[in-house]
Amino acid sequence: AQSVTQLDSQVPVFEEAPVELRCNYSSSVSVYLFWYVQYPNQGLQLLLKYLSGSTLVKGINGFEAEFNKSQTSFHLRKPSVHISDTAEYFCAVSRNSGYSTLTFGKGTMLLVSP
Amino acid sequence: IAGITQAPTSQILAAGRRMTLRCTQDMRHNAMYWYRQDLGLGLRLIHYSNTAGTTGKGEVPDGYSVSRANTDDFPLTLASAVPSQTSVYFCASSDSSAGGPYEQFFGPGTRLTVL
Numbered sequence: 001a002q003s004v005t006q007l008d009s010q011v012p013v014f015e016e017a018p019v020e021l022r023c024n025y026s027s028s029v030s031v032y033l034f035w036y037v038q039y040p041n042q043g044l045q046l047l048l049k050y051l052s053g054s055t056l057v058k059g060i061n062g063f064e065a066e067f068n069k070s071q072t073s074f075h076l077r078k079p080s081v082h083i084s085d086t087a088e089y090f091c092a093v094s095r096n097s098g099y100s101t102l103t104f105g106k107g108t109m110l111l112v113s114p
Numbered sequence: 115i116a117g118i119t120q121a122p123t124s125q126i127l128a129a130g131r132r133m134t135l136r137c138t139q140d141m142r143h144n145a146m147y148w149y150r151q152d153l154g155l156g157l158r159l160i161h162y163s164n165t166a167g168t169t170g171k172g173e174v175p176d177g178y179s180v181s182r183a184n185t186d187d188f189p190l191t192l193a194s195a196v197p198s199q200t201s202v203y204f205c206a207s208s209d210s211s212a213g214g215p216y217e218q219f220f221g222p223g224t225r226l227t228v229l
Contacts, residue, residue: 009154032216034217036220042222042223043118043204043220043222043223044204044206044218044220045220046217046218049216049217051216090156090157101147101159101162101172102147102159102218103159104149104156104157104158105156106154106155106156107156
C-alpha cells in the first residue's frame with residue numbers, strides 16, 4: 001500500500017515570495033506522483049505529474065516539483081506566488097503498474113497575503 | 115464542454131433516508147471513482163470502477179454502494195444515511211486503458227448534510 005504525508009497543514013506567505021509545499025510518500029513499489037489544486041468551492045485540478053523520466057516536472061501556473069527517490073519526496077515549488085494561488089494543494093501517489101487508485105495526502109492550505 | 119457532472123450540487127438529508135448521488139462523464143474514460151472530502155482528512159476513496167460492469171472497494175466503503183452499468187454513469191448510493199456521512203463527495207474519472215491511472219478528472223462535488 002502507498003501513503004502520503006504532507007508535512008504542513010497550512011503555509012502562509014506574502015505575495016511575490018517563493019514557496020515550497022512538502023510531500024513525502026511511502027511505497028514498496030515504483031510510483032506515479034501528482035499534485036492537485038483545489039480552489040474554494042471547486043473540484044480538484046491537476047497541477048503536475050511525475051510518471052517517469054526527468055525528475056523535475058513543470059506544471060501549470062508556474063509551479064514545479066522535483067521527484068527525489070532516495071528521500072521519497074515530491075515537493076512543490078513556485079518562485080513567486082500571487083494572491084490567486086491561495087488554495088488547497090494535495091499530493092497524491094499511485095502504483096505505476098496496472099490499474100491503481102490514487103492515495104491522497106491530507107492537503108496543505110496555501111494562504112497568500114498582500 | 116467535456117467533463118464530469120454531479121447532481122445534486124447540495125442536499126440536506128434526514129438520517130435513515132436513502133440517497134443516490136449521480137455522476138456522469140462524457141470523456142469515455144474507462145475508470146471512475148468516488149471520494150469523500152472531510153476537513154483535515156483530505157480525500158478518501160470510497161469505491162471505484164476500472165471498467166463498466168466492475169466495481170471495487172476503497173478505503174472507506176462502509177455504508178455506500180455503487181454500480182457501473184455503462185461507461186458514462188457511476189452513481190453512489192447511501193442506503194440509510196447517518197450523520198457521519200456528512201461530507202463533500204467528489205466523482206472522478208481517468209483513462210487507465212494504457213495500464214496506468216495517469217490523470218484523474220474531478221467533478222464539482224456534492225455537499226451532503228445528514229441531520
